[in-house]
Amino acid sequence: MEKDLETLRHSTSHILASAVLELFPGTKLGIGPAIEEGFYYDFDLKHKLTPEDLEKIEKKMKEIINKNLRFERKEVTKKEAEKLFKDQPYKLELIKDLKAKITIFKHGDFIDLCSGPHINYTKGIKAFKLLKLAGAYWKGDSKNKQLQRIYGISFQNKEQLENYLKNLEESKKRDHRILGEQLNLFMFHEVSPGSPFFLPSGTIIYNELMKFIRDEYKKRGYQEVITPLLYEKKLWETSGHWEHYHENMFNLEIEKRIFSLKPMNCPSHCLIYKNKLYSYKELPLRIADFAPLHRNELSGTLAGLTRVRKMSQDDAHIFVAEEQLEDEIKDLIEFERFIYEKTFKFNFNMVLSTKPDKFMGDVKLWNKAEKLLKDVLKKNKIKYSIAEKEGTFYGPKIDLIVKDSLNRDWQLATIQLDFQLPLRFNLTYEGKDGRKHTPIMIHRAVIGTFERFIGLLIETYAAKFPLWLTPIHVKIITVTDKHVKYAEKLKKDLESNNIRAELDDRSESIGKKIVDAHKEMPFYIITVGDRELESDNLAVRTRDNKIMNIKKDKFIQETTELINKRC
Amino acid sequence: MEKDLETLRHSTSHILASAVLELFPGTKLGIGPAIEEGFYYDFDLKHKLTPEDLEKIEKKMKEIINKNLRFERKEVTKKEAEKLFKDQPYKLELIKDLKAKITIFKHGDFIDLCSGPHINYTKGIKAFKLLKLAGAYWKGDSKNKQLQRIYGISFQNKEQLENYLKNLEESKKRDHRILGEQLNLFMFHEVSPGSPFFLPSGTIIYNELMKFIRDEYKKRGYQEVITPLLYEKKLWETSGHWEHYHENMFNLEIEKRIFSLKPMNCPSHCLIYKNKLYSYKELPLRIADFAPLHRNELSGTLAGLTRVRKMSQDDAHIFVAEEQLEDEIKDLIEFERFIYEKTFKFNFNMVLSTKPDKFMGDVKLWNKAEKLLKDVLKKNKIKYSIAEKEGTFYGPKIDLIVKDSLNRDWQLATIQLDFQLPLRFNLTYEGKDGRKHTPIMIHRAVIGTFERFIGLLIETYAAKFPLWLTPIHVKIITVTDKHVKYAEKLKKDLESNNIRAELDDRSESIGKKIVDAHKEMPFYIITVGDRELESDNLAVRTRDNKIMNIKKDKFIQETTELINKRC
Secondary structure (H helix, E strand, C coil): CCCCHHHHHHHHHHHHHHHHHHHHHCCEECCCCCEEEEEEEEEEECCCHHHHHHHHHHHHHHHHCCCCCEEEEEEHHHHHHHCCCCCCHHHHHHHHCCEEEEEEEEEEEEEEEEECCCCEEEEHEEEEEEEEEEEHHHHCCCCCCCCEEEEEEEECCCCHHHHHHHHHHHHHCCCHHHHHCCCEEECCCCCCCCCCCCCCCHHHHHHHHHHHHHHHHHHHHCCECCCCCCCEEHHHHHHCCHHHHHHHCEEEECCCCCHHHHHHHCHHHHHHHHHCCCEEHHHEEEECCCCCCCCCCCCCEEEEECCCCCEEEEEEEEEHHHHHHHHHHHHHHHHHHHHHHHHHEEEEEEECCCCCCCCCCCHHHHHHHHHHHHHHHHHHHCEEEEECCEEECCCEEEEEECCCCCEEEEEEEEEEEECCHHHCCCCCCCCCCEEEEECCCEEEEEEHHHHHHHHHHHHHHCCCCCCHHHCEEEEEEEEEEEHHHHHHHHHHHHHHCCCCCCEEECCCCCHHHHHHHHHHCEEEEEECCCCHHCCEEEEEEEECCEEEEHHHHHHHHHHHHHHCCCC | CHHHHHHHHHHHHHHHHHHHHHHHHCCCEECEEECEEEEEEECCCCCCHHHHHHHHHHHHHHHHHCCCCEEEEEEEEEEHHHHHHHHHHHHHHHHHHCCCCEEEECCCCCECCCCCCCEEHHHHHEEEEEEEEEEEEEEHHCCCEEEEEEEEEEECCHHHHHHHHHHHHHHHCHHHHHHHHHCEEEECCCCCCCCCEECCCHHHHHHHHHHHHHHHHHHHHCCCEEECEEEEEHHHHHHHHHHHHHHHHEEEEEEEEEEEEEECCHHHHHHHHCCCCCCCHHHHHHHHECCCCCCCCCCHEECCCCCEEEEEEEEEEEEECCCCCCCHHHHHHHHHHHHHHHHHHEEEEEEEEEEHHHHHCHHHHHHHHHHHHHHHHHHHHCCCEECCCCCCCEEEEEEEEEEEECCCEEEEEEEEECHHHHHCCCCCCEEECCEECCEEEEEEEEEHHHHHHHHHHHHCCCCCCCCHHHCEEEEEECCCCHHHHHHHHHHHHCCCCCEEEECCCCCCHHHHHHHHHHHHHCEEEEEEEHHHHCCCEEEEEEEECCCCEEEHHHHHHHHHHHHHHCC
């Protein structure tokens, strides 16, 4: 968030607090910062705030803003501060931890403990809106009292606010959790928190994506494996996961030995690599795996498909000789462009994270690798930024971030170099010189986590998926019972051409059946009536309710072609 | 095992014991029963027996047999028995638990505590062989002393023995664990006992089988789902697994709640059923799931792909209204015939297990269902036997058993009716009468467990898989370096037609390359030399080393057709 906007929003939160104090005298104030998206203020008051109260508070805030009061900064001593906030116990608690010199901000009669900065005059707030109410523990600790939090947003002009609110409404409409339920794509159940059940329609999307990736793997020299999910502690000790990650794994005891459900595939693939001896001629070795992974996310943080405990990735690990690294990175960037640019036409950029202070390994290799990654990004004319020192300790990485139609960021693909794990597992290959060398390992996922990617697809397309991913390609609707036979034959003809078809032959009115069909969002609706029985033509209705007449054979041919081209 | 053979083998074990006593006086005798395959006898002696000893013992046994001694039965009192066996502490321990009247058997000077029956004269043993040595705890309890066990086999004639030994040798050659390692199909690792790692070649077979089943699902109205693996204890309490099966599940604690890794898919599918309301018109509902399952098998019992802790099945649960049951069973039997008869041409029979004494539910429904199952089996002219009272408490079932080329049984497909689980989960549908009814649930798997089925395929075909399942369809071998370019082009042409091809362009002799290629067991080997560069013909070598010359286009067309037809 830019600095000006942060200042504006922080100032708006002061206005909010002063309005609440005027309307509900005696309210005890918590804190009121600007946040990533807007601001909030926490209050301790007996009255349970309602949405109607928010309207009243907004009105009061407008009055205060219109007075065009000045935000005044003052420095006071600790003693003076304690006197000023003698009726505000939460502020007093905060003052205790402060040093001798304390800043306060004042507008009108309202004073807040605050280091600023703020805007000069209240009229600087040109547009604001209170958004929602929530409960929040004082200092975020559930042992403390729960306060009432009001969230809001403000902007430098009304147009920006309107855009923001429109976007907010749109994003609610596109919420993958709501659309997922409406379209029966997936469900959740309390007996397995954070673990989606993909229902038949959702499974179609999941499997189509997996098939897509598998088709690419064949062309790109990947080899798929199927691996166990439970591994003994000593594997995690070798990989370093036990030391750094064991609290994020699900651990259990079997016959007095500790096992963990794997959160990542890398150690499994190191074991597979170790099963054989390699010459440099056999590298790069590209091992792909769709194994389900489990991560012990706190139940409170779980959210739809984007924060889950069980997930699968289009995960692969590539073992390369150092001299093969550049070509491999080029191919990987090309693979990502193929998926994000060519297939999905997403808007994205990349982030290169470089050597952190606590890096491990040979500094020369680090520098060479970073230069190589930059060169490949430049040659590919990819928009990228550098996150200085934000690489992992084991190697630099490139992340791909999609900006969706609502301007939100989704981190998806990743390419991570790893100079350490091959050492930990003592992996080697025979080089041209006949000696043993350590391969570089590349952790990479292109679509990333299937669950998250499907969440993105739902929200980006508002569930109007491209044809090949649409669960129902064609919904066939009969006008009356005498059209059922033809409709059944049509369904079979479509299906034998790999077009997913469903038939609604209920004895309902055609109008009702069309309305019902639209709710399921098929790509096409075909109504079968007398005219269809007499000719080769089909009446095809698109998702946007456009109707076209087309010869049956032509429709099948064109649709199959589009599906095969993944359009 | 038939009764006569059991008697013969039991008698052979007595001969074995008498021979050991003659060769190693002072040996203490354990027990020596006939078993499923042959017989054994346990001995306590200081000398560590070797394979050479087995030859000496066999020679001594032949001497004893040739004396044509009579097996004499005698009844003695407990006291008399204690006197007879005063030097045999294990026998004395057994005598303690016996009643007053005790039978013994005698041949020559050898006496054993035994209730018989035995053959009349030792010469009745026409053919025998000692097979192997093993350690075994007295009474199977690891707290007791470990004895030395000798396994053997005997028959009524020499031909049978020769056949048996040939089969045994053949089955060793076909052992899926050995072939699996040789062909890099899968590996095991101590950090994940009982959990195969399918390597790239094994994964090809696994995925081809899955694709095959998925193609059938599309035609047969199944809907696939993807489900969580971890479920809270309360789900297992509802399903009854907690009471009856929790020791076979892997259990762990997450945020103070107990979860288990699922050993079966049925409860997941009940949750999915409950997510929606169904009318009888929407049934049968066929929910398919390839989720990995985990079962807590003791580490000592794990064996290759046939006894594993982690597995996947072509599992599905079908929810039907009672009046739909017959048609559904017909379709299921047809599905099984399609796989076992038409596709794999296996030799199989079925076993119908009927109502046990401790059955649950409506006896009328049980009787009706059993009659229905019998009728369908009869109408299909399927070889089947009845296992009286061996159904589960929740419903009757039909199992399919494949007899492999070595006459061994593999239990694979299953169809189990379940009248109970829908009640436990309170599943209902609206019937024609507008009222709520309880559906019948069918648990069924056609190929069964993938791991086990792949084990069967390896052993039945001795890894000479049908074309569509063979990991390498074509291995291309270059004669010299100047043929590499053509070979690479050929590889691409094959691959773009979905023929799996590998290229060996090493600068080795053609002879060595052919020998190496045969070890990988590709379906075809194509050598590329000068002649191929000049014409459209290919020199194709089959797995049985037959060579054929065929036009390239024709080869591609024919091979693709065979693969698509799953030949």
